[in-house]
Amino acid sequence: MILAILETGKGFWEPITFLAFALLVCLTVFIIRMFGRKGFTYSKDKARAFFSGNLADENSRVKASDYFWGFFEAMKPYYNLIMKIHTGIINDYVLWFVIVASLLLIALTLGVFQWV
Amino acid sequence: MIENIHFIAVALLIALGIYTLIFKRNLIKIAMGISILASGINLFLISLGYRAQGIAPIFTNAAIAASEVQAKMVLPAPQALTLTSIVISLAVTALMLSFAIIIYQKTGSLDATKSRRLKG
Amino acid sequence: MITILQQHSAALLVALPLLFAFLTPLTAKLNAKLSKLVIFIGLALITLTAAIVSFDVFSTGTKLYVMGAELPSVAKPASLTIPVRIIFEIDAFSAFMILIAALIAVVACVYSLRFIKESTSKYYSVFFLMLAGMFGLLSTGDLFNLFVFIEVLSLASAGLIAFRHNEVESVEAAYKYLIISSLASLMILFAIGILYGQYGLLNIAALAKALRFSFVDVVALALLVSALAMKAGSVPMHFWVPDAYSRAPAAITALLVVASQACLYALFRISFTLFGAFPLIQLIAWAIIILGLLSMFVGVTMALPQKDIKRLMAYHAISQTGYMLLGVGLGLLANNSAMAPFGLKAMEGGIFHIMNHAMYKSLLFLTAGAIIYATGKRNLDELSGLAKKMPFTTIFFIIGAAAIAGLPPTNGFASKLLIYESAYMFNPLFSIIAMIVSVLTLVSFVKVFCAAFLGPELKELADVKEVPKSMLLAMLLLAFFVLLFGLFPSFVVKTIVEPAANALLNQAAYIGAVL
Numbered sequence: 001m002i003l004a005i006l007e008t009g010k011g012f013w014e015p016i017t018f019l020a021f022a023l024l025v026c027l028t029v030f031i032i033r034m035f036g037r038k039g040f041t042y043s044k045d046k047a048r049a050f051f052s053g054n055l056a057d058e059n060s061r062v063k064a065s066d067y068f069w070g071f072f073e074a075m076k077p078y079y080n081l082i083m084k085i086h087t088g089i090i091n092d093y094v095l096w097f098v099i100v101a102s103l104l105l106i107a108l109t110l111g112v113f114q115w116v
Numbered sequence: 117m118i119e120n121i122h123f124i125a126v127a128l129l130i131a132l133g134i135y136t137l138i139f140k141r142n143l144i145k146i147a148m149g150i151s152i153l154a155s156g157i158n159l160f161l162i163s164l165g166y167r168a169q170g171i172a173p174i175f176t177n178a179a180i181a182a183s184e185v186q187a188k189m190v191l192p193a194p195q196a197l198t199l200t201s202i203v204i205s206l207a208v209t210a211l212m213l214s215f216a217i218i219i220y221q222k223t224g225s226l227d228a229t230k231s232r233r234l235k236g
Numbered sequence: 237m238i239t240i241l242q243q244h245s246a247a248l249l250v251a252l253p254l255l256f257a258f259l260t261p262l263t264a265k266l267n268a269k270l271s272k273l274v275i276f277i278g279l280a281l282i283t284l285t286a287a288i289v290s291f292d293v294f295s296t297g298t299k300l301y302v303m304g305a306e307l308p309s310v311a312k313p314a315s316l317t318i319p320v321r322i323i324f325e326i327d328a329f330s331a332f333m334i335l336i337a338a339l340i341a342v343v344a345c346v347y348s349l350r351f352i353k354e355s356t357s358k359y360y361s362v363f364f365l366m367l368a369g370m371f372g373l374l375s376t377g378d379l380f381n382l383f384v385f386i387e388v389l390s391l392a393s394a395g396l397i398a399f400r401h402n403e404v405e406s407v408e409a410a411y412k413y414l415i416i417s418s419l420a421s422l423m424i425l426f427a428i429g430i431l432y433g434q435y436g437l438l439n440i441a442a443l444a445k446a447l448r449f450s451f452v453d454v455v456a457l458a459l460l461v462s463a464l465a466m467k468a469g470s471v472p473m474h475f476w477v478p479d480a481y482s483r484a485p486a487a488i489t490a491l492l493v494v495a496s497q498a499c500l501y502a503l504f505r506i507s508f509t510l511f512g513a514f515p516l517i518q519l520i521a522w523a524i525i526i527l528g529l530l531s532m533f534v535g536v537t538m539a540l541p542q543k544d545i546k547r548l549m550a551y552h553a554i555s556q557t558g559y560m561l562l563g564v565g566l567g568l569l570a571n572n573s574a575m576a577p578f579g580l581k582a583m584e585g586g587i588f589h590i591m592n593h594a595m596y597k598s599l600l601f602l603t604a605g606a607i608i609y610a611t612g613k614r615n616l617d618e619l620s621g622l623a624k625k626m627p628f629t630t631i632f633f634i635i636g637a638a639a640i641a642g643l644p645p646t647n648g649f650a651s652k653l654l655i656y657e658s659a660y661m662f663n664p665l666f667s668i669i670a671m672i673v674s675v676l677t678l679v680s681f682v683k684v685f686c687a688a689f690l691g692p693e694l695k696e697l698a699d700v701k702e703v704p705k706s707m708l709l710a711m712l713l714l715a716f717f718v719l720l721f722g723l724f725p726s727f728v729v730k731t732i733v734e735p736a737a738n739a740l741l742n743q744a745a746y747i748g749a750v751l
Contacts, residue, residue: 006650006726009581009658015645015723064616064687065543068679072541082538086475088235090146090228090412093475094137094419100473101423101462104523108454111516130426137419143411150418157426164433191436197380201425204387208418211394215411222404233405234412234479234547 122163129156141228143219147212154205158198165194243308245288246301246324246375249334252282253368257361264357275360279345282367286338289375293331294735298749300325300377311750319439319750325377327746328735332587333374333501335732336594339717340494341367344487347602347710350703351487351609352399359399366392366491373498377750379428379510380438382502383421386467389495390417397484397492409476409483416476420463427456427463441750444510444743454516460506461520467499470561471531474554478538481550482614486605487710489546490598493553497590500557504564504740512571512743521569528561529666532673540680543616545604548684549597552640555673556593560586562670563655564740566662571741578661583737584729585654591733592647592721596639599714603633606703606711607688613697616684621693625700630689632711637685639718641678647718650725 006013049056072079085092133153140146170190171180180188220226241248256278264271293299301308301324312319326334345363352359369389376382394417398410428438430452437443447453466473477496481489507520514520535555542548563586570579606629607622608614623630639646642653652674659666702708721728739745 004726004730006654006729007581008585008654008656009578009661011653011657013650013653013725015650015725018645019723059692061620061691062686064619064683065541067683067687068540075537078537079541082534085472086235086538088232088475088479089141090143090231090415091138091141093412093416093473094134096472096475097416097419097462097466098134098138100465101458104462105455105458107519107523108458108516109451111519112449112451112454137415146415150415150422153419153422157422157429160426161429161432164429193436193438194432197429197432200380200384204384204391205418207391208387208414211391212411212414212418215394215398215407215414218398218401218407219404219411222407231408231411234409234483 122159122166126156126160126163129153129159132156143216143226143228143231144213146228147209147216150212151205151209154201154208158201158205161194161198161201165191165198241285242288242292244301245285245292246299246326247303247308248285249282249289249371249375250368252278252285253364253371256282257364257368260361260364261357271357271360275345278364279342282364282371283338283342286334286371289326290331290335290338293326293328294732298325298327298739298745299331300749301375318437318442322381323377323439323750324375325441325746325749326375327749328732328739329501329504329587329737330374332591332732332736333498334371336591337367337370337374337494337498340490340594340598343598343602343710343713344491346713347487347490347605347707348485349706351605351707352485359396362392362395362399363488363491366396366495368392370491370495370498374501377440378438379431379440379443382440383425383428386421386424386499386502387418389498390414390421390467393417393480393484393488393492393495396488397480399485399488400483403483406483409479413476413480417467420467423459423463427459430456430459439750440505440510441747444512445747445751447511447513449511449514449516457506457511457514457520461503461523464499464503464506465524465527465561467496468503468561469496469531469554469557470527471534471554471558474531474535477554478547478550481553481601482544482547486546486601486608489550489601489605493597493601494594496553496557497560497594500560500590507568508571508740509743509746517571518569521565521571524561524565524568525666528558528563528565529669530558531555531561532558533669536673536676536680540676540683544614545607545616545619545684545688546601546614548616548680549600549604552600552677552680553593553597555677556589556597556640558673559589559652559655559670560593562586562659562666563589566659566666567737567741569662575662578658580737580741581654582658582662583740584733585651585658587736587740588654588725588729588733589648589651591728592639592651592718595714595717595721596636596646596648599632599636599711599718600640602707602711602714603629603636606707609707610700610703611697616687618694618696619688620691620697621689622697622700623689624693625697626702628702628708629711632708632715633685633689635715635718637678637681639722641681642674643678645719645722647721647725650722650729654729 133149136149167190171188173189173192259274263274303322369385372385394410394414398407400406435446469477532555535551539548539551563582567579567583570576639648642648656667
């Protein structure tokens with residue numbers, strides 16, 4: 001009962017099996033890693049950080065607003081439109097409700113009179 | 117026409133309330149819009165329960181015969197609904213106005229187009 | 237004692253929060269320690285009652301409670317044809333929602349212990365009032381009470397959103413929230429008036445039986461659906477959600493998520509139970525599906541560029557609401573058709589997602605609250621390298637982020653898989669959109685994780701410490717449930733989600749319990 005398979009309509013899902021498999025993969029990775037060279041030592045020279053081909057400053061960071069710059073550049077027309085809608089003015093919030101309610105009403109009215 | 121005048125008033129009040137909510141930019145006027153809307157709906161509820169020459173639904177020592185009860189007595193439910201709704205809209209109005217007061221105290225403005233520090 | 241508690245549990249579910257909302261400030265006047273004790277007793281009693289109610293409903297079926305009747309479980313005397321008293325009707329779906337609300341209430345209360353430092357008695361008083369509104373909304377079987385409890389819920393929520401009233405943004409968010417909620421509830425009241433004017437009934441079950449679907453009823457339906465969709469925060473009526481969620485104290489945001497879902501509950505109750513026999517119900521189903529798809533996509537794309545950590549999460553809350561609307565909308569579309577088995581699966585996914593969402597979203601909001609509590613900053617640009625300073629918060633954030641992005645083996649994956657695979661049977665496009673939205677969700681949480689938790693430690697954040705233990709305990713509780721439900725999804729679906737979905741689909745049973 002507790003470990004039953006979750007039927008999802010077209011497939012199924014069983015997390016315990018998934019976890020067992022994930023564990024197996026981890027084990028395999030670990031075994032492969034054991035074949036590696038012994039006596040490797042970590043030093044700062046072997047793990048230097050590069051940023052766009054230049055040696056990076058230890059304390060440099062990417063700010064949150066700079067993430068996914070390319071995505072926003074590509075989606076600019078969409079974001080220009082959608083940001084214009086989010087005005088933050090309470091009157092516009094009400095206006096959108098009135099628009100949705102009247103659209104729904106029109107759709108239902110058309111449906112009702114066709115159905116009658 | 118004339119017997120439906122209260123429903124026309126209801127429609128006018130609701131339309132006026134929604135107009136105020138959409139087009140008036142003053143935070144106090146927006147609160148008034150909600151109040152007007154609430155009055156329209158209260159009027160709607162109370163006019164649903166109206167019955168010409170009806171009497172109060174008190175059965176003890178009622179002045180009418182038991183057979184007439186169905187025809188004469190008014191259903192108390194709409195009045196109860198309206199009373200509850202009036203009390204609620206009073207609380208809403210008080211809270212809205214106190215928010216408007218705080219916004220005015222902090223920013224010196226009641227303009228809805230300026231009161232948009234949260235956007236995007 | 238226990239039998240009385242059991243018999244009157246449905247009424248106590250609303251009465252107890254009201255009582256403690258009154259007692260908390262009263263005892264705070266006498267003694268601060270006593271007030272803390274009263275809050276704990278109140279919360280324990282309310283949780284116990286909610287557990288008893290849910291257990292009763294899941295083991296013995298729909299529970300009726302008639303206010304003021306000699307026998308609370310008898311809907312009406314035999315001499316009457318319609319119920320006249322106020323009736324609470326709790327079926328499996330209501331019980332399911334009550335369980336969620338009680339769990340999040342406990343977590344929010346534990347979290348608030350150290351999180352809220354000033355005017356605690358006022359805070360807990362309104363907190364209990366909010367619980368009263370929520371439990372009432374979830375258990376009522378009467379349309380007018382639905383309106384009253386929505387109003388109680390909105391008033392209490394607005395008061396708590398403006399809790400930090402020295403920040404003008406909080407008051408602005410509360411003002412906007414209150415205008416939107418009172419507009420929605422007035423439209424609901426108008427719709428109730430329309431229905432009452434025609435049938436003279438307020439009881440949902442009796443009204444569902446009497447409805448003749450005239451044109452005026454359709455007006456009422458349109459008003460109810462759009463108003464409740466706005467209260468649930470679906471695009472394009474979602475603008476209040478980021479404002480209110482981002483400015484409320486974190487524990488209240490978690491509770492606001494459940495409050496929105498209570499309105500989602502009301503939306504489903506109206507469309508499945510009240511208008512279940514409506515010949516054009518497929519139009520409503522399509523409206524719900526379209527609102528859901530829009531919410532999913534617009535919510536997540538608006539979340540991506542956000543800099544305020546809680547505002548980002550609030551947009552994700554909108555996007556996740558879309559999944560619930562899509563899943564349950566598909567169930568409504570397929571009701572009584574050849575696609576019904578897939579519709580049921582989609583509904584199970586949607587309803588399971590309600591529970592999962594309440595857990596992982598609350599967890600994420602609590603971690604965001606912990607970051608703001610520890611650093612005093614909410615802008616992601618000013619945060620960096622918190623992972624070393626707040627290791628436990630980081631772990632909880634990773635669990636929550638994995639769940640919202642739908643990574644196995646968390647609970648979010650199980651419910652999303654149910655929705656993907658059943659939605660695929662209706663239209664592959666639905667699944668594709670749902671998956672793209674899931675990927676974008678992951679992308680945006682990777683951004684939060686990298687920006688706030690990884691990266692070099694900043695000078696101005698040098699003396700940041702891990703948050704107090706009570707806040708960590710609250711987060712641990714939610715993280716535990718997220719993983720538990722992720723590991724045993726079939727058990728949860730079988731025991732509580734499937735009865736809830738069936739209760740929603742079975743209109744005749746809901747009507748039959750009263751008439």
